[in-house]
Amino acid sequence: MVKYALQLNNISKMYHDGEDENTVLDNVSLKVRPGEFVAIVGPSGSGKSTMLSIAGALLSSTKGEVIVGETPLDSNKKNWNLVRREKIGFIFQSHQLIPYLNVGDQLNLIGRISKKKDREESKKYADELLADLGLADSKTKYPNKLSGGEKQRVAIARAFMNKPDVILADEPTASLDAPRGRQVVEMIRKVVKKQNRAAIMVTHDERILDLVDVIYRIENGKLYVNVM
Structure with missing residues (x-):
């Protein structure tokens, strides 16, 4: 088993604005172990989402190294699609479910794309995830028949379908009220611990920070361990 599911080593990200150079991330390093649930907090515009995008092979850094598992x-992005498909699961602010697929099909689509399991094994794993997330009775429902919390739980199950090394969650409670938001983060934690995955969550919601293992804060492009 790998020691770290994700490593960001001395990551910097700069943008040019005319003749000016703006530093969004300044020599940021982070290591997350399998089974560890990490939160990133900080003011708007501090670089949280940029850091998550670099960790998820959605955005290149100006300097530094990213290792997933x-x-x-690759600096030339040759293996980025493979890494995203096989090693990373994404949970976004909006659930982004496909409206014409029922819950079971939402998950099985990811199983087919990942190519890690045969179809029957994929369906069995989807059923296990739905049961773990309290959605066993919702397998044949379509998104328009689900509550906001249920939709986000389907999105969580979908993120775990490819058995990724790392889960990246960008403000997963932003569209939910406090009780449903907490329930969603509890579900993420439950699956992270059960499957020994790593998870990084960007959030403004300090009410759910007691559910994570480590809290980091970004300010002025620098990353610090947060002391609550």
Whole structure:
């Protein structure tokens, strides 16, 4: 088993604005172990989402190294699609469910794309995830028949379908009220611990920070361990 599911080593990200150079991330390093649930907090515009995008092979850094599991991200992006498909699961602010697919099909689509399991094994794993997330009775429902919390739980199950090394969650409680938001983060934690995955959550919601293992804060492009 790998020691770290995700490593960001001395990551910097700069943008040019005319003749000016704006530093969004300044020599940021982070290591997350399998089974560890990490939160990133900080003011708007501090670089949280940029950091998550770089960790998820959605955005290149200006400097530094990203390693997912045992796989370094190529600077020329040759292996980025494979890493995203096989090693990373994404949970976004909006659930982004496909409206014409029922819950079971939402998950099985990811199983087919990942190519890690045969179809029957994929369906069995989807059923296990739905049961763990309290959605066993919702397998044949379509998104328009689900509550906001149920939709986000389906999105969580979908993120775990490819058995990723790392889960990246961008403000997963933003569209939910406090009780449903807490329930969603509890569900993320439950699956992270059960499956020994790593998870990084960007959030403004300090009411759910007691559910994570480590809290980091970004300010002025720098990353610090947060002391609550």
